[in-house]
Amino acid sequence: MRKGAETRERILEIAEMSVLAKGFAATSIEEIIAEAGITKSGFFYHFKDKNELAHIMLKRYVCANDRVFDDVIERGHQLSDDPLQAFLISLKLLAEVMSDLPNGHPGCLIACICYQERQFDREVLNLTARSVEAWNARFRAILDNIALEHPPRDAIDFDDVADMLSCVVDGSIIMSKALNDPSRIERQVMAFRSFIKLLFLSTPQIRVPMPNSTGISETVN
Amino acid sequence: MRKGAETRERILEIAEMSVLAKGFAATSIEEIIAEAGITKSGFFYHFKDKNELAHIMLKRYVCANDRVFDDVIERGHQLSDDPLQAFLISLKLLAEVMSDLPNGHPGCLIACICYQERQFDREVLNLTARSVEAWNARFRAILDNIALEHPPRDAIDFDDVADMLSCVVDGSIIMSKALNDPSRIERQVMAFRSFIKLLFLSTPQIRVPMPNSTGISETVN
DNA sequence: GGAATACTGTACCTCCAGTACAGTTTTGGC
DNA sequence: GCCAAAACTGTACTGGAGGTACAGTATTCC
Known part of the structure; x- marks a missing residue:
């Protein structure tokens, strides 16, 4: 049926x-x-009631979001073997996906729920927390992987860098709503990408031969 | 009376x-x-009604927030003549102010309104937009000032860097609510600070001889 | 064709935002 | 201490929404 x-x-x-x-x-x-x-x-x-609606709606949202992240991360890996390059590509794709919505991004349901938390039961709030944790852990794993080949240029906790992506996305969605300008999301994801570049790339934008131990010398924009 | x-x-x-x-x-x-x-x-x-309450509440919030920013920026300037150092100090102070709340940050009213925008009239929405613009413009001016003395190491639009602070703050407030962990805000502001350092400081923390054209080699924490 | 699925229709209860307005207390200035 | 404005209280009402209950009807798939 x-x-x-x-x-x-x-x-x-x-x-x-x-x-x-x-x-x-x-x-x-x-x-x-x-x-x-x-x-x-x-x-x-x-x-059975509005609360059940909220619960199912949230599960649906989390699944859809996971699929988006899965997709951009996978496509990044397909396009480069280097973990840093793969992540930079994924971020570019994420930026594109985020801005590819006709009427602007409708919003993040997690953020929406957080600003109305008293209306929801434990189950819903636990699900929001667990999905945020899952995303953070995922980005953290990517960063660890990058660091194996590219030593970071600042002693910053990778947990915080991982968290930052979610923060920048959620924050920029708010800004895009406040200013009625969908392009802010894309630009903020790209700004975060710039941070990742600065953090891990030993060569600045202007190309110079790299005197590192691995001998890797890839093209970077 | x-x-x-x-x-x-x-x-x-x-x-x-x-x-x-x-x-x-x-x-x-x-x-x-x-x-x-x-x-x-x-x-x-x-x-006279709930809408008027919203309007006055928002005005009150924006004023209070402006005062916080005024304060940290002013104190930054008092503690250093260098615009970059002054801003780095301001960010550190901002991180402290944000985490200095007994029960965690209660939330950003602007973000809250953005996620319920259909409930509010034009006047309220215009006020949210104008205050976000004002904050962004303010941070942008600070960055322009820094760039006069410290050339940036990545060709990123300063508007986006300026926007990023608001985004990181709003995003981290959401994360602190979702995970019930007030420390996330402080850590995210510090992560943004790290970005600013990487963007404007010519010497990274781990000292290595840099084969760049400028030959600048400063000590930095 | 029959049973499960996917609904419609009707009637009812409770709670809350908001309105209206008359009446009462409190306060500050003179 | 008086008086007028300010700062409320009390009461009574409307309308809309969430939610319940349950009987009845249409649709779909096997």
Whole structure:
């Protein structure tokens, strides 16, 4: 019975857009069902209450986001064997993905929930925390891998550098909303990329032969 | 008649805390007046409706935030004549101020409003945009000033670097909320500081002879 | 064709934002 | 101490939304 799943998906999509634009409490069930073209009974057939809606919506969001990260990281690795170059490519791709939305980025559901945390139960809040931790751990692993071949030029904790990517993305989404300028996200991801370049590349932008131990001498922009 | 101003301030403080924890729509007037120890009529004597409350609350927040930035920037300039060193000191002070809150940072009202934008009128949204622009312009001016004496090591747009501070602060506030770890904000501001160091300081921490054209070789922490 | 699935319709309850407005207390200036 | 403005209180109401309950109907897949 696939039709039920379709309706469910439609409800979730409408609800997510509304929550990101107006907040959770201001998102009325009446409005969702009006847009989805169903009745209130139909809504409560799929979700036992608004809290369950939130829970399923969040799970859906986290999965979709994971897929985006998986994709850009994988494509980075496909395009370069060097972990640093691969990550720089991934960041460029991430920047592109983020700006490739017709009406600007709708927002990060995690951030949205954090600013309305008292409205949600432990389960939802735990899921937000666990997904943020998972992303941070993932970026951290990438940095460790990079450092094996490229010694960092500043004694900064890699956990903080890893965290910074999420922070920059979430922060720039807010700025893009505040200023109604979608391009800010792309530019901020690229600014973070610049930080990574400065942190790990021993050669500045202007090309010089590299006197390092490995003897690697790759082209870098 | 000073008593009115006192009540007003109490309402605004309670409302702000509630809005940052639960969102605007979920912040009930009933709850505010219960905590403030007044009646509903008392509330509507001070604010003609919830929207006016939002407007005044935001103005209050922006002023308070401006004062914090003014303070750290001024103290930075008092402690060093070099614009780069002054900014690095300001960032350190900012990191300290951000983490110096007993129950963690309550949140950024601007970010909170951006994630509930459909609930607010043009006036409120314009005020959020104008304050973000003002902060960005301010940081940009500082960077221009630094660049006069310290040439940047990467061809990055200073507007983006300036924006990045707000992004990192807002993003790290979200992360500190998501993970219930107030220290993330301080660490992220310090990570941004590291970026500034790498961008403008010509000598990295681990001393190696640099085969660059300028021949500059300064001691740096 | 039948059973599970996917809904609709109706009726009802509670809570809260917001409105309206008359009445009362408190405060500060003279 | 008086008085007027300021700072409230009390009461009563409207409307909309979340949520419940449950019987009935249509659709879909096997």
